[in-house]
Structure formats: C-alpha cells, structure tokens
Amino acid sequence: MQRSLVWLTSIALLVAGTATVAAPLGLPPVPVPADNPQTAAKIKLGDKLYHDTRLSADGKVSCSTCHDEAKGFTDHLQVSKGFNGLTGTRNAPTVINAAYMTTLFWDGREPDLEGQSKQPPINPVEGGLANHDMLLEIVRQDPEYIKAFREVFGADAADISIDDVARAIASFERTIVAGDSPFDRYFYGGDPKAMTEAQVRGFALYTGKGRCVSCHRIEQTQALFTDNRFHNIGVGFKSIQGKEDETAAAFVKEKRAGANVDVTVLTQANMSELGRFAVTENITQVGAFKTPTLRNIAVTEPYMHDGSLKTLEEVVDFYNNGGRLKDTDPVSDFLSGGIRPLKLTDPEKKDLVAFLQALTSPEYAAQASK
Amino acid sequence: MSKTINRREFLKRGSALVAAGSLPLSLVEVAFGKAAGENFTFAYISDSHITHVKGSEFVRNWDRGLIRAVAEANLLDPRPDFIFYGGDIAQLGKAEEIDHGLEILGGLNGKVHYVMGEHDYYLDLGDYWKKQLGPDHYSFDHKGVHFVVLNSILTFDDWTNNKWPTAAERMHQMARLDNPQGSPFMVGDAQREWLKTDLEKVGKDTPVVVFSHSPIQKIHKGWNFWTDDAEQVQALLKPFDKVTVIYGHVHQIQYNQIGNISFHSAMATAWPWPYPSTYTQVQTWLPKLTVEMNRADPFFERDATGWQFINLHTGNVDMSYMLPDNSNRVVAFDTRAGKPVDTKYQAVANRIPPQTHY
Numbered sequence: 001m002q003r004s005l006v007w008l009t010s011i012a013l014l015v016a017g018t019a020t021v022a023a024p025l026g027l028p029p030v031p032v033p034a035d036n037p038q039t040a041a042k043i044k045l046g047d048k049l050y051h052d053t054r055l056s057a058d059g060k061v062s063c064s065t066c067h068d069e070a071k072g073f074t075d076h077l078q079v080s081k082g083f084n085g086l087t088g089t090r091n092a093p094t095v096i097n098a099a100y101m102t103t104l105f106w107d108g109r110e111p112d113l114e115g116q117s118k119q120p121p122i123n124p125v126e127g128g129l130a131n132h133d134m135l136l137e138i139v140r141q142d143p144e145y146i147k148a149f150r151e152v153f154g155a156d157a158a159d160i161s162i163d164d165v166a167r168a169i170a171s172f173e174r175t176i177v178a179g180d181s182p183f184d185r186y187f188y189g190g191d192p193k194a195m196t197e198a199q200v201r202g203f204a205l206y207t208g209k210g211r212c213v214s215c216h217r218i219e220q221t222q223a224l225f226t227d228n229r230f231h232n233i234g235v236g237f238k239s240i241q242g243k244e245d246e247t248a249a250a251f252v253k254e255k256r257a258g259a260n261v262d263v264t265v266l267t268q269a270n271m272s273e274l275g276r277f278a279v280t281e282n283i284t285q286v287g288a289f290k291t292p293t294l295r296n297i298a299v300t301e302p303y304m305h306d307g308s309l310k311t312l313e314e315v316v317d318f319y320n321n322g323g324r325l326k327d328t329d330p331v332s333d334f335l336s337g338g339i340r341p342l343k344l345t346d347p348e349k350k351d352l353v354a355f356l357q358a359l360t361s362p363e364y365a366a367q368a369s370k
Numbered sequence: 371m372s373k374t375i376n377r378r379e380f381l382k383r384g385s386a387l388v389a390a391g392s393l394p395l396s397l398v399e400v401a402f403g404k405a406a407g408e409n410f411t412f413a414y415i416s417d418s419h420i421t422h423v424k425g426s427e428f429v430r431n432w433d434r435g436l437i438r439a440v441a442e443a444n445l446l447d448p449r450p451d452f453i454f455y456g457g458d459i460a461q462l463g464k465a466e467e468i469d470h471g472l473e474i475l476g477g478l479n480g481k482v483h484y485v486m487g488e489h490d491y492y493l494d495l496g497d498y499w500k501k502q503l504g505p506d507h508y509s510f511d512h513k514g515v516h517f518v519v520l521n522s523i524l525t526f527d528d529w530t531n532n533k534w535p536t537a538a539e540r541m542h543q544m545a546r547l548d549n550p551q552g553s554p555f556m557v558g559d560a561q562r563e564w565l566k567t568d569l570e571k572v573g574k575d576t577p578v579v580v581f582s583h584s585p586i587q588k589i590h591k592g593w594n595f596w597t598d599d600a601e602q603v604q605a606l607l608k609p610f611d612k613v614t615v616i617y618g619h620v621h622q623i624q625y626n627q628i629g630n631i632s633f634h635s636a637m638a639t640a641w642p643w644p645y646p647s648t649y650t651q652v653q654t655w656l657p658k659l660t661v662e663m664n665r666a667d668p669f670f671e672r673d674a675t676g677w678q679f680i681n682l683h684t685g686n687v688d689m690s691y692m693l694p695d696n697s698n699r700v701v702a703f704d705t706r707a708g709k710p711v712d713t714k715y716q717a718v719a720n721r722i723p724p725q726t727h728y
Contacts, residue, residue: 214669231695245479249447283445284676284694333441335434337672337695 023177024361026184028222030099030174036114036167038174045148046172049165055121055135057128058083063120063169066092072299072364073176078307082120083128089265089272091307094300096364097293099174102228106289106305109261109279113170118162119262126266132162139165178296178361186358188221195358201348202355210319210342210352215291225295225359230276230288233339234323236306237287237332240273244286244334248274252281275305287334298357299367312353320344410513413443413480414678416456416618417638419489420471422464431671432461433474435639439677440477442692446679451512453480456618456636457487457523457583463541465498472502487583487618488523488555488594492544493537495530496521507561509568515577515682518568522557522582522597522617529553547593554591554598555584562599565606577612577685585617587626587633589655590646595620607631612685621675623691625701626657627709633657634689634701634710642666642674661712663696664722670695686710697722 023029032038049055050063066080067073073095075081080092090106098104104116121127121135129135139145139160146157153164183203185194195203207213216225240247251271254264261279265272272278276285289305303309309318314325321327322341344352360368418436421429443453455475460467468490475482486506490499496506506521524530525544530553534540543551557565572578580586586603589595597603607613613631621638622645645662646654666674672694679690686703687710693699700713715721 211669244441245445245447248445252447282698283442284692284698286442286445333437335438337431337434337438337670337675340430340671 023222024179024184026179026181026188026223027097027177028100028224030177032174033112033114036170038171039152041148042152042168042171043175044172045145045152046168046170048144048148049139049169050172054138055127055129056083061127063095063117066120066126067095070367072096072296072367074300076301078302080126082123082126086125086128088123088125088267089269090305091302093292094296095173095176096178096296096300096361097176097224099177100224100293101226101290103290105262107265107276107279108230108290109265113173114163114166117166117169117173123262123266135165136160136162178363181295181361182358183355184223187218187223196354198351198354199358202351202353202358205344205348205352206355209344209348210316211338212294212319212352214338216294223295225293226291228291230285230290231336231338232275232285232287232289232332232334234318234332234335235287235289235304235308236273237334238330240270241330241332243270244274247271248277248283248286251278272306287332288336294356295359296361296364298360299364312356313349315356316344316349316352320349410451411446411448411682412450412680413446413453414456414616414636414680415439415443415453415475415639416485416636416677417458417487417621417640418471418474419458419461419638419640420467420474421461422466422470428467428470429461432640433470435641435672435675436471436474437477438672438694439639439692440474442694443677443679444477444479449480450679451480453478453482454581454616455482455484456581456616457485458489458618458638458640459484459487459499460490462538462545463490463493463498468498468502483517483519483581485519485581485583485618486521486523488544489541491521491523492530493541507564515579515685516569516572518565518578518580520557520561520565520580520582520586520603522584522586522603523555523594523619524558524561525553525556525598552594554596555594556598557582557586557603558599562602562606565603569606569610572610574609575611577682578607578610578614579682579687580607580613580615582615582617584619585624585633585635586615587628587657589620589624589657593620593643593646595646604628604631614682614687616680616687616689623663623699623701624657624660625689625710625712626659632687632703632710634687636678637674637676637691637693639675639677659709659711661715661721663693663699667695 053060053062055062061083066075068075074092079087079090081087093106098113104110104113110116122129122131140157149155149160149164152168155164182194185191215227215231217223217227247270251264251274255261265278274286276288277283297312301310303315309315318325320342323331323335323339357368419432420436421432423429459471484503486496486499490496500506507519509516509518534543543549546552584597585595586597586600588600608629610630615631615633616636618636620635621641621643622635624635626633645656647656663674673696676691676693679692681688688700688702691699699715701710702713704711
C-alpha cells in the first residue's frame, strides 16, 4: 500500500509534464525521451515486467532480484546473482535516480534505461535467456500483457517487441526518483536543523578537504551527486596488475571477433576490470568506471563496481589513502589524477560518513536504520 | 528517435569513431618509410620533472604522471618499435631525480631513446645524464627514415660557465620563466657542424625526423619556447623533401609548418603550461595552426598532461595525443594543405570551449 502511494505521487509528477513540474527537493525534472513519453498505463506495465521472474532461464530472476526496492533497489551482494545462482563481476547499482544518468552500466555501455533493460535478461550470468524471442514468447502468451501492450503501444500480441518491453520498463524506472533527504532540506530547503552538527561538518569536508564534490557533484539548485564521467579510482585493478596489456589485447581481439561486450565484462573477471576501455578502447580509460550517485548511499551497500568495500567507513578510508584501503596497499598505475591521499583525521572521517548518511530520502530512511 | 539511435550507435561504435584519437589497438597498419611492408610506430613521452623532496621522497603528482604514461604506452598493440623520451626527466638535474625517473621509465616495454632537457642539464652540465644515457646528440636510421637527436638547450658559454656562484644557482636560474637573468637556448656551432656532416650522407628523399627539447622555431622567448639559432638549423634541414621536428619543453599542443618542415610539440606528463597567447603581458608568436586545448580542470592533476603515439606515413607525422581526463586529439599531416592540422578541432566551430565555472 505504501509503495503504491509513492508510485502514484511519482506518476503524477511525470505525467503532468517533463520539464515544468517540480521534482523532489534537490533534484531536477526527470528527463524523458521524446519517443517514450510517460503514461500511467505504461508505467504500470513496466512495473509488472520489472518484477516478472518468468522472464528468465530458471523462472526465478527479475529486474527486482538484483534491484530490490526493499534493499535500496540493489541486492546488498558483493556481485549480483543471476539464474541458477550464477554470479557476474559487478555490484548492482541502485535504480533510484538512474533516470538522471547519461549513460547506463558501470562502464556506460548503454546510453539510456531502454538500452540497459534489454541486456540482463539475455546475459548468461543474469537472466540467462538465449535471446529476446524467448522473453517475448512468454509476454505474447500472457493475457494481461496482451491487453496492456495493446493499450500502451497499440500492438497486437504477435507484434510485441523487445523495444516496447524496454520502453515500459524504462518508464517505470523513471518513476523511481528520490530526493528530499536531510541534506536537501538543509541545503535547498533552508532548514539549518535538517542535518546534525556532524553532518554539517562532514558537508564542509565533502566540498573541501575530502575533494568528493569534484566528481559527486552538487549544483546551486540541484544535486545528482555524479559527474556522469568515468574515473579510475584504484578499485579492482589488482587482478590485472602487470597483465593490463595482454588483457586489453585479448579483449579487443574478442570484440573484433564479434564478442558481446555485455557478456564479456560480466563473465570474464579480468576483462571486467578494463572498465570504460571496454566500450571506447581509449587507453586513457583503462580501469575507469562511472561515477555513481551518492543519493541513498547508506542503503545501497556494498560499494564500488566490484562491491569490494563493505561500509561507508571503508569507502572513506579508501579515498583517504589515495585509492587503496590500506596505506600499504599498491596503487594503480592508471589512477585518476583526481585521486590522492587526503590526510583526513579520524574525527573528520566520521563526520564525512555522517554526511553521507544525510543523503537518504524519506522513502528509504527505514532501511538505513536497520 | 534518430537522435537516440545515433547516440546509442555512437556509444557502441565509439571505437570506430574515435579510433584515431584513442588507442588504435590491433588496428595500426602504418605505411612508413621508403621500403614497402616496413610499417612501424613509436611512442613519445616527455617532461616528467621528477622532483626530489628528501630521502626517498619525491613529488607524488609528477611520479604519478610518468607512471601513468608508461602504463598506458605499454598497452599499445602492436608494440611501437621504440619510445622517445623528450627531455626534463628531472626538475633540478639531481642524480636522485634522474635515477628515480629512469627507474619508472624502466617499466616501458621496448627500447627508449632520450633527449636532453635543460632541467637535466644545468646542474652538472649533463654529466650524470650522459653517464646514464650516453651522448646528448646522435642519429640513427630505422626502416628508411633518418632520426636525429639534438641537444637544443645549450646557451652562451659565458652564461653557463662564468655567471653563477654555484651549479645549483645556475640550474635554478635556467628553470625560471620570464627571467631577466636568463639566456636563450641554442643548438650551437659545434652541433650544427655535426648535423651538417651527419646529413651529408642522407638522401634528400629520405624522411628526416628531428628530436629536440626546445622548439627549433621561435615562439616565446621569455619562456624559452625558442631556439636562438633555429633558422640556421632549419637551413640545414631545408634540402630534404620531408622533415619533421618533434619537441618537448612547452607542455602543450603546438604544431606548425615552415617550408618543408612540420613542427609538433609533445605534452608533459607533469603539468600543463598556459598558452603564450593567453598570457597577455607579452607579445606572442604562437603558430597560427595551433588549436589550443580547452582549459584544464585543476582537480584532475593529469588533465592537460599526457603523451603521444606517433604514426609516420608517407614520411609525415601524425601525432595522437593521449590526454587523460580530457579528449584525445590527433594532429595529422594534411597532404592537400601541405601542413599538419587538428583532425577534429581545427574548425573554430568544433572546438571545446574553455571551462568557465570555478
């Protein structure tokens, strides 16, 4: 019941118009592609598809398996589990506010939610279907889906396409937006009491000595907490350290031979660590991954593209040591020029964590206190 | 709709569209030199300015720049035939700095050729550098191309030998910009005589590539973006059909064409310099062909630094600038125009505007 109320509110926001309706405090209006306008029926259809476990090889995996509303739209696993318990290489990013991302997946290999949503059902360690036709067969035989697709897309059962499926799921995901955190009420709402003293001190560190804001951006009127860019911050490189050349060469060879990047990076641990390079083949982007939003970060543990950091305390230590958990660990040769030791004191580290806990939206506050 | 598809296709086919500016991994087939079938490539790293603090401590930022360039250059596939290092390994010419820099450069897979920079030279007049790396001017032939390395950062004997109380003071003076006590760089009579003799045995249709630390052209005297006897060196190169001069020192992208000679600069791995044209106190002669980079984001210490991957085809140079945290660029020889041009940003409308929000 509570969930549907949230959805209804979001639907009202979006359907009324894409650019003029007020978004949650601290967020800009949700960008909606011109060729996929939001409608209540389409969102409802997307909701059903998003939660439909039948659309997988073992009939047990849906979008919500790894992007579970009860877990901040993540799965709280280091790396996600697909059909038959198979694991991939990457930590499930939250769907909350994914609507604002200019690229999707940790390496940005898809430009929008529509493109993103088509990949997992047919990835061999996620949904596990051999192809999209297997998914469409199920959809085309379900009377509820037939009715809904006719209403939303005007499509007969036989004409239901994977692009329509993707549009519906993306429309649903564009309703999963959340702002109005204590930070938003403090910074945009003008309420000086919205954050604790420790959080206020942490905010100063976030924009100052901690250097966080340069990538996890806060603007004058809204904050996405991402720059939508790709950086090598030193996560996950150890498995290919000293073998970057052969790993990159082998990857490119496979790609030239027709290998699917989505499959390769989720099934081959070494190649996964090539990051953005896998998409662009730009050697200045080896090991670079997308800057995730920090909104609701307190409910989306564990962290980083490989889920290698368990707590926010570990994340702060990682940055404080200049891209490594312990100051005796090796540093990636490909490390971004933005990453360097921060020399934060222990009280400062605590304040910074406190600030990160001020980014939780009311919808997910109960999850944070668990 | 078409916009969405275009963007998706762009993301997926990004490699095809930006291949020239990124790693042409596994795809490089460079037709080069006179002998058919002898294709090759090389990489160029420069201006690391490794700075000793004390004991085993060095300035981290400059270390990281060189470490990253070495790591990235090692990904080139097929392997470059060799790598050039364009000078200024060290900041103040100290043996510790040269040793530390060479240790990092030791990670490069492949043969490295070195050019002397003024920061390597003016403490001990290049003694330690030469002890480690050999002569400061030399030439060699490779697959039909004649390569020449010059030490272009010499200056008047009197300034070098008689003006300063200590070697360290001399180094510090030469390291300063806009220094009224400074002195212009030059190749000098002895090396020009050597060059003249060296070139006598080279056929005029052999492509010639010259490496120097300072530009063998006159751009900005106050920062020694300058070689005082540039015209005399150019005159020695004039009889050849195709000549390219590649230099470091300026920490920015520059390119130019003077007669038969193409000029290309290299990025530093350490830090970027502003363009003289943006430095309004003095008149500037920055070559008009140069498209200046967008302003660096100071948060990303590697922004506006980088290194180069070089294709020589038909004897002319295409410079691929590898620019972390920025957009890679390619300055290629345009055979119709007879000069190097930026392949993407030459037209004013295509340029990336400088950042304005700070």
